[in-house]
Amino acid sequence: xxxxxxxxxxxxxxxxxxxxxxxxxxxxxxxxxxxxxxxxxxxxxxxxxxxxxxxxxxxxxxxxxxxxxxxxxxxxxxxxxxxxxxxxxxxxxxxxxxxxxxxxxxxxxxxxxxxxxxxxxxxxxxxxxxxxxxxxxxxxxxxxxxxxxxxxxxxxxxxxxxxxxxxxxxxxxxxxxxxxxxxxxxxxxxxxxxxxxxxxxxxxxxxxxxxxxxxxxxxxxxxxxxxxxxxxxxxxxxxxxxxxxxxxxxxxxxxxxxxxxxxxxxxxxxxxxxxxxxxxxxxxxxxxxxxxxxxxxxxxxxxxxxxxxxxxxxxxxxxxxxxxxxxxxxxxxxxxxxxxxxxxxxxxxxxxxxxxxxxxxxxxxxxxxxxxxxxxxxxxxxxxxxxxxxxxxxxxxxxxxxxxxxxxxxxxxxxxxxxxxxxxxxxxxxxxxxxxxxxxxxxxx
Amino acid sequence: xxxxxxxxxxxxxxxxxxxxxxxxxxxxxxxxxxxxxxxxxxxxxxxxxxxxxxxxxxxxxxxxxxxxxxxxxxxxxxxxxxxxxxxxxxxxxxxxxxxxxxxxxxxxxxxxxxxxxxxxxxxxxxxxxxxxxxxxxxxxxxxxxxxxxxxxxxxxxxxxxxxxxxxxxxxxxxxxxxxxxxxxxxxxxxxxxxxxxxxxxxxxxxxxxxxxxxxxxxxxxxxxxxxxxxxxxxxxxxxxxxxxxxxxxxxxxxxxxxxxxxxxxxxxxxxxxxxxxxxxxxxxxxxxxxxxxxxxxxxxxxxxxxxxxxxxxxxxxxxxxxxxxxxxxxxxxxxxxx
Numbered sequence: 001x002x003x004x005x006x007x008x009x010x011x012x013x014x015x016x017x018x019x020x021x022x023x024x025x026x027x028x029x030x031x032x033x034x035x036x037x038x039x040x041x042x043x044x045x046x047x048x049x050x051x052x053x054x055x056x057x058x059x060x061x062x063x064x065x066x067x068x069x070x071x072x073x074x075x076x077x078x079x080x081x082x083x084x085x086x087x088x089x090x091x092x093x094x095x096x097x098x099x100x101x102x103x104x105x106x107x108x109x110x111x112x113x114x115x116x117x118x119x120x121x122x123x124x125x126x127x128x129x130x131x132x133x134x135x136x137x138x139x140x141x142x143x144x145x146x147x148x149x150x151x152x153x154x155x156x157x158x159x160x161x162x163x164x165x166x167x168x169x170x171x172x173x174x175x176x177x178x179x180x181x182x183x184x185x186x187x188x189x190x191x192x193x194x195x196x197x198x199x200x201x202x203x204x205x206x207x208x209x210x211x212x213x214x215x216x217x218x219x220x221x222x223x224x225x226x227x228x229x230x231x232x233x234x235x236x237x238x239x240x241x242x243x244x245x246x247x248x249x250x251x252x253x254x255x256x257x258x259x260x261x262x263x264x265x266x267x268x269x270x271x272x273x274x275x276x277x278x279x280x281x282x283x284x285x286x287x288x289x290x291x292x293x294x295x296x297x298x299x300x301x302x303x304x305x306x307x308x309x310x311x312x313x314x315x316x317x318x319x320x321x322x323x324x325x326x327x328x329x330x331x332x333x334x335x336x337x338x339x340x341x342x343x344x345x346x347x348x349x350x351x352x353x354x355x356x357x358x359x360x361x362x363x364x365x366x367x368x369x370x371x372x373x374x375x376x377x378x379x380x381x382x383x384x385x386x387x388x389x390x391x392x393x394x395x396x397x398x399x400x401x402x403x404x405x406x407x408x409x410x411x412x413x414x415x416x417x418x419x420x421x422x423x424x425x426x427x428x429x430x431x432x433x434x435x436x437x438x439x440x441x442x443x444x445x
Numbered sequence: 446x447x448x449x450x451x452x453x454x455x456x457x458x459x460x461x462x463x464x465x466x467x468x469x470x471x472x473x474x475x476x477x478x479x480x481x482x483x484x485x486x487x488x489x490x491x492x493x494x495x496x497x498x499x500x501x502x503x504x505x506x507x508x509x510x511x512x513x514x515x516x517x518x519x520x521x522x523x524x525x526x527x528x529x530x531x532x533x534x535x536x537x538x539x540x541x542x543x544x545x546x547x548x549x550x551x552x553x554x555x556x557x558x559x560x561x562x563x564x565x566x567x568x569x570x571x572x573x574x575x576x577x578x579x580x581x582x583x584x585x586x587x588x589x590x591x592x593x594x595x596x597x598x599x600x601x602x603x604x605x606x607x608x609x610x611x612x613x614x615x616x617x618x619x620x621x622x623x624x625x626x627x628x629x630x631x632x633x634x635x636x637x638x639x640x641x642x643x644x645x646x647x648x649x650x651x652x653x654x655x656x657x658x659x660x661x662x663x664x665x666x667x668x669x670x671x672x673x674x675x676x677x678x679x680x681x682x683x684x685x686x687x688x689x690x691x692x693x694x695x696x697x698x699x700x701x702x703x704x705x706x707x708x709x710x711x712x713x714x715x716x717x718x719x720x721x722x723x724x725x726x727x728x729x730x731x732x733x734x735x736x737x738x739x740x741x742x743x744x745x746x747x748x749x750x751x752x753x754x755x756x757x758x759x760x761x762x763x764x765x766x767x768x769x770x771x772x773x774x775x776x777x778x779x780x781x782x783x
Contacts, residue, residue: 144604144661153611153657160650161618168621171628195639198625199632206631213624220617 019281019430020176034423041416048409051402052127060130062402069385069397074128076377077407078121080260081414082155082232083253083373085117087261089162090225093218102289104432105281108173109272109422110265111166116417117264118159120410127406147234154228161224165217167196168210173426175200189424229254236384242319243384252304259297260373263347263366266290270363272422281428284359291362295351298344298369305340322394323387331386331396332379339379343372486510488520488578490566495583496554502582503551506566507542514546518568522550525563534565560584604661611661615654622650703765707773710766714757724774729754737775740768 055062065072088110095103126132142149175197182190200206233253236244246252266287273282312320327336347365350356388394399407421427492504504522508515519541523534537552550566561581568576629643711717711724719729726732736743744767750756762770 139656139660142660142664144607144664149660153660156653156657157614157618160653161621164618164622164625164650168624191639195642198629198643199635199640200628201632201635203631203633206628209624209627209631213621216617216621216624220614220621224614 019428019433020180034419038416038419041412041419044412045409045416048406048412051405051409055127055130055402055406056132062400064398064400064403066395066397068388068392068395069382071128071381071385072397073378073382073399073403073407074124075381076374077410078124078128079232079253079377079381080374081117081121081124081410082228083117083257083260083377084264085114085121085158085162085261086225086229086254086257087265088112088114088117089158089165089221090258091262091265093165093221093225096214096218097222102286105278105428106265106269106286107432108166108170108425108427108429109268111162111169112418112421112425112427113261113264113268114162115159115166116414116421117261118155118162119417120414122155122159123413124410127410147231147238150231151228151235154224154231158221158224158228161217161221164213165221168213168217169429169432170426171197171200171210172202172431173429175202176430177426192424226254229257236380240389241384242317242387242389243323243380246308248304248308252308255297255300255304256373256376259294259301260370262290262294262297263369263373266294266362266366267370268418270359272427276422276427278428281433287359287362288357291351291357291365294362294365294369295348298347302340302344302348305344319387323383326386327379327383332383335375335379339372339375342368343376344369486515486518486568486576488566488568488576490578490580492564492580492582495585497585498554500554501551502554503549504566505547505549506578508546508548508568508576514542514544515568516542516544516546518542518546518548520548520550520566520568522552522564522566525565539569554584560586604664607661608658611654611657615657619647619650619654622647705766705769707769707771708777710762711770711773714762714766714770716770719754723777732774734775734778737771737778740771743767743771 063072063074092103092107092110096107126135129135138149138152142152174193178190178193178197181193230250230253233249237246237249269282269286269290273279309324313324326332347369350361350365382397386394386396487509489507489509490504491506493502496502506520506522508518508520519539521536521539523536525532526535538550540548540550542548560583562584563579563581565577565579567574567578625643626647629640705713716724716729719727720732721727721729724732732743736746744764746754747757747762747767748759
């Protein structure tokens with residue numbers, strides 16, 4: 001691995017060649033730690049798959065879901081991963097539109113998180129359906145008036161366009177890999193670079209087509225991402241459940257998605273930066289900006305929670321009181337207060353002080369935020385379902401071992417996807433960084 | 446000048462004569478009408494002075510004309526109601542008098558706006574109402590009947606809005622994907638691993654997009670609030686607050702109270718969940734009069750359970766209970782069915 005950095009690098013230490021050398025590292029290096037990490041993830045994934053086979057054979061009966069609480073941790077995980085996917089594309093698109101130059105080193109990873117997050121989210125929907133062939137029934141006998149169908153449509157558009165959005169700006173970098181890596185990597189890998197770079201030789205018509213595709217997608221992806229989360233929230237708020245009776249759910253879900261997405265970005269960046277020695281490109285500056293974004297989003301979350309609870313609590317209908325009691329004082333209280341103080345207040349405090357606004361501090365804040373947002377999705381789903389609609393005994397829900405194993409498998413899948421992506425694909429947008437570097441050098445003197 | 450004056454006079458005279466004729470006709474018509482009212486039949490109503498919500502109210506009316514009973518006269522009973530700020534009478538039941546001039550009418554008592562209800566029994570003549578008798582009935586609070594609101598039928602809210610959104614979004618997605626093809630074709634070909642992949646990708650995106658259109662275009666509009674239709678036209682047979690003693694299925698029929706009504710059995714044995722309220726049919730078919738009339742075949746179906754229907758052996762439902770279900774269905778279907 002060390003040898004590879006040296007090879008094209010040391011003799012010629014210009015900014016450009018250093019960048020190129022660094023960008024090539026992930027494509028070629030495999031250490032023991034990497035193998036262990038992938039092996040561990042595969043193991044967890046395997047456990048998840050075994051659990052799924054069990055569920056497939058015995059039906060959803062093996063889960064804790066029953067007639068009254070019919071959505072559980074799977075749906076929480078679905079919303080969580082869909083939420084993570086929000087930040088990636090939205091961040092990269094908004095920053096691209098506003099020409100924020102600090103984003104260039106980080107957009108690629110953000111876009112990858114979007115695609116991986118969405119795929120994992122989709123997996124959880126299929127897991128929650130029980131019989132996976134029901135997906136095909138959605139096509140044949142779906143009901144277009146159902147928010148579930150809208151959800152499927154929105155996610156399909158979002159997934160398709162984010163795959164293209166990930167792929168298109170990556171073409172020149174893949175072409176670079178194609179030209180520089182043959183011989184150093186397995187044949188399949190260089191075949192893949194050759195295929196996915198679509199014969200890129202950087203002639204004017206190709207540049208024009210690329211610019212056009214990026215422009216279309218950048219504008220398209222923002223409303224699509226917002227609509228995905230709005231429609232996702234409709235799945236809840238159009239259902240007759242006390243805790244879901246809210247007109248602000250769309251906004252609430254979009255804000256929550258951006259919040260958790262930014263938190264995941266910070267964590268992934270910190271790992272990628274350390275692992276692939278990208279300190280020169282992903283600097284403290286990016287982290288500070290992302291930290292501000294994190295703090296701003298968590299204040300928006302606090303605000304949204306406040307409006308939601310104050311308006312409902314003021315009227316204090318019987319049902320709302322029941323829901324509040326469960327959330328604030330009994331069943332879900334530990335989860336809720338951890339979410340509120342650990343997941344929303346703490347990140348703001350960490351970002352507020354200069355002493356703690358370090359990369360480590362931000363990673364800590366983000367980890368709290370990510371855990372808290374998973375918990376939030378969990379209690380939105382489960383606490384929402386546990387308020388009885390008729391005067392019957394309130395029921396309860398606890399995920400079974402099968403559910404925990406499948407959820408763990410889902411997380412492993414997400415991380416595995418991401419690991420393999422950073423390993424196989426150019427994780428820094430080399431050409432965009434070069435372009436920006438040139439303009440900056442030109443402007444400087 | 447002269448000629449003109451003459452013509453004016455002439456016209457005035459014609460106008461006067463015309464008006465006079467018109468006036469006379471009107472007076473005659475009014476007199477005639479009054480005369481008819483005078484000469485009309487009389488209705489005597491025999492109705493309970495009070496009723497409970499949910500109860501079937503029975504009244505009888507006798508139509509006489511100058512003391513002689515009128516047979517074959519159509520009589521209706523209606524109640525005063527306010528709908529959308531307008532007041533009027535809503536027909537509850539109608540019937541035809543017998544030889545003795547008597548007709549039996551019945552209706553289900555709904556909750557009244559106040560504790561007394563204004564009712565009216567009318568004799569329907571060939572040209573309108575021939576006679577009417579108004580009376581009041583005290584309404585005692587009871588459980589409120591369940592009625593399903595049918596939702597708003599807003600014609601412009603339809604699937605084509607969704608299609609428009611899909612068109613817009615997928616146009617852009619496909620436009621962007623096609624650029625991959627453009628990039629690939631603009632290459633000199635020296636660096637390709639595979640030329641077919643971009644075509645495959647565009648094809649895949651197109652296929653995915655068209656799938657969404659397929660879903661929307663092939664599905665009927667069936668949301669109750671968008672398009673109220675027959676499937677959602679629920680004729681009420683249950684009351685909020687009405688208690689169905691739950692026994693569950695199974696057990697010894699001898700342990701069951703043997704006075705369970707057909708209605709209770711129909712709900713309790715679960716027929717309602719498949720055949721629908723009022724037996725209009727949903728998962729199981731409609732139990733129409735043809736089915737109900739053939740008691741033997743009906744019983745056989747219940748005992749054997751055709752298709753996906755569970756079989757009800759005689760330790761689940763006795764013959765007497767099945768007969769009561771049939772009787773109940775006969776009654777509701779003739780009284781409530783549209």
